[in-house]
Amino acid sequence: DAKTTQPPSMDCAEGRAANLPCNHSTISGNEYVYWYRQIHSQGPQYIIHGLKNNETNEMASLIITEDRKSSTLILPHATLRDTAVYYCIPERDNYGQNFVFGPGTRLSVLP
């Protein structure tokens, strides 16, 4: 199992970059790191995923360290609508199929 740790909460000023860290020191070599976010009482929304290279899409960038023991999700220009719980998911269940969600990081974007 890849034990995952994320800070329970973070604040970010609107318009600034939000950098959300995640430690997954025991991730296996072939497990992708997924990031989802959940805005209050809605279903989790897929953001981005990566294996070993940095990834970027229209929502965010994902930086994965060379040893794959940690990653950082970057929201380049945070808006109030980015306030949500962000889940870093390197773990799968015993079948290796479904996500194991931790408590995530509650990001508050402040005006």
Added chain:
Amino acid sequence: KAGVTQTPRYLIKTRGQQVTLSCSPISGHRSVSWYQQTPGQGLQFLFEYFSETQRNKGNFPGRFSGRQFSNSRSEMNVSTLELGDSALYLCASRSELGADTQYFGPGTRLTVL
């Protein structure tokens, strides 16, 4: 493409009753997973269906069951409801069993009184 849809969005039941929740996956997706989210336990995997067969199951009692139809739509059922079953029930679909990216629906908020 339309996203994952779940019905109903909100439901109130009393202890001892049973409930059926419905999920329609993204068109073309064949795998449907169900998750339970509570304030105390967070998001927990219930089970996954693919080709009308349950493929994986989380650590939940037998009161929680599900099924999948030939059009990939899925239902989950909870019998003999308990107060602790109050939760947000989320459905997620993906294209194939081995595909990683799952897309979640808006959830069904179940309240058990």
